[in-house]
């Protein structure tokens with residue numbers, strides 16, 4: 001386990017016995033579920049209390065002598081760190097406010113895991129594709145544009161050249177809203193997502209059926225991986241894909257680590273397809289990845305690894321922050 005402030009902790013040979021809480025973590029989520037519980041247990045085992053809170057309940061308050069940020073359950077203080085397990089959808093203004101809260105926390109010196117910038121870039125599939133490509137990493141041919149006629153022309157040309165095409169919402173997760181264009185008549189249903197077309201060449205995967213790899217990276221290290229086998233071409237666990245353990249090879253691990261670095265993430269769930277020619281292609285880099293499926297096929301306790309990384313690497317002493325001190329510092 002990593003070293004971090006252990007005020008009041010006693011160690012024995014097999015476990016950590018805690019005599020007092022050494023700090024408090026805010027877990028941003030609107031649906032704590034299994035992941036929230038795992039994180040709470042991991043933080044508690046390290047002496048940190050954690051509270052679930054929604055970004056929808058947070059406020060900026062710009063007033064002299066007042067803390068500029070209000071988080072429910074943290075009346076006169078701020079958390080020692082925040083773990084972002086969910087950013088709610090909403091209008092552009094609502095989402096900008098949620099990101100403002102994350103940016104503001106970071107500006108006040110509070111570790112935000114993953115931080116607002118990493119989340120902002122990775123929930124935007126267009127920016128993810130751009131950053132992967134400019135970092136020299138393999139990712140499918142992709143077009144992101146507004147013009148419908150131009151989008152149709154690209155799709156027509158791809159189909160005419162014998163390629164299938166994927167259309168995705170710019171902001172989306174768990175396979176939602178993704179469609180595959182297979183033949184010219186499918187173009188009748190080519191729709192933008194809120195005015196933007198994100199079109200990507202479909203990558204035919206190696207082997208039987210449909211599969212890809214999910215590699216979990218924490219602090220520049222690939223800590224776990226699995227193969228996801230889709231019931232059809234969508235390999236999301238939320239869409240019924242099954243999880244199988246794999247032994248990570250060096251190339252897969254290296255690509256996943258470089259992908260997380262390209263998006264400046266503390267941790268990431270990286271989706272990588274092996275194509276029919278045996279080349280790896282990066283599909284997505286998730287900044288708020290679920291790990292329930294992965295946990296079912298790997299030995300490492302992922303919540304523990306995440307808690308160790310956040311507390312051990314990102315948290316700086318003193319572990320308890322006083323907003324007023326920070327404001328006058």
Ligand SMILES: Nc1ncnc2c1ncn2[C@@H]1O[C@H](COP(=O)(O)OP(=O)(O)O)[C@@H](O)[C@H]1O
Pocket residue numbers: 140166168172173174175176178200201202203204212230233234235236271273283284
């Ligand atoms: N270009 C592609 N070629 C082949 N399969 C793809 C491609 N893009 C997405 N997929 C399939 O769809 C799934 C979901 O796509 P992804 O971009 O990861 O979006 P989401 O955020 O919804 O998970 C992938 O895991 C993969 O199975």
Ligand SMILES: [Mg+2]
Pocket residue numbers: 174175236271284
């Ligand atoms: Mg994905």
